[in-house]
Amino acid sequence: MRFITAALAASLFIAAPVFAQTAPAAPASDPAIAQKEADARLAAQGWLVLLDRRDWGRSWETTSSVFRGMVPLGTWMDAVPKVREPLGAFVERKIVESAYKTTLAGQPNGEYVTVIFQSKFEKREGIEAVTTVLDRDGKWRVTGYSPPAQ
Template identity: 35%
Template sequence: MFRKLLILMMLWPFSVLASSGSSTQSALDWLKLVDDSQYQQSWIESSSLFQEQVSEQTWLGAMNSIRAPLAKVNSRKKISEEEMQSPPNVPAGEYVVFQFKTSFANKDDAIETVTVVKQDMQWRVVGYFIK
């Protein structure tokens, strides 16, 4: 019994890293859609909560007026990652908030914040902001 418990304890950090990695990859995959101006697909791939809060037309309009003028991504570096369990004012669940320092062709120094939520065993974007 002790041996099984020890093995589980040794594997636990790897499962946390795998979970975190998949959330990171989901955020990056979603950002790639936005980078490629696939705004409709980015809305489709977002969480149901996101879709309930932001209509597809509103999202397309916002991306065309705010994100498109920034143009091509020159670089993007993750600068923070914060896991949250059931934060206030949102439905209960697992969330991860990422911040990226991003350089665009038309804006050198931006901070992108991407929040993902675990929905149906997959990480999906629930929030996106550019500052």
């Protein structure tokens, strides 16, 4: 299962490089950036609720246009349960940090916020990372996800 998860993380969950790029960030001193981070954190938390409910289709529908273009719905529907179900039921999570960036490796320039969570599930706990992007429609949408390591 470890190999499958690693392969999926590399090919589907395009936030894999997030950990290397997201150093602990100081709180945003610019109120506009602080608001963007707050909005992106809410989007990330809402999206994770969809995963926690096993609403795989809706979780894909609410990702960014870039994500949907890179990861077909059928691939997502097949892959995400293989990554999430071994974790067991969701127990709790808290935000550890979030960081605003305008560049992200392998992604077009834009506005990104990566949110790092300390998450606890029935069978495992660890770090979850969700990267959001300010999408074309002006909404913060998920463009990458990295589940707790297996």
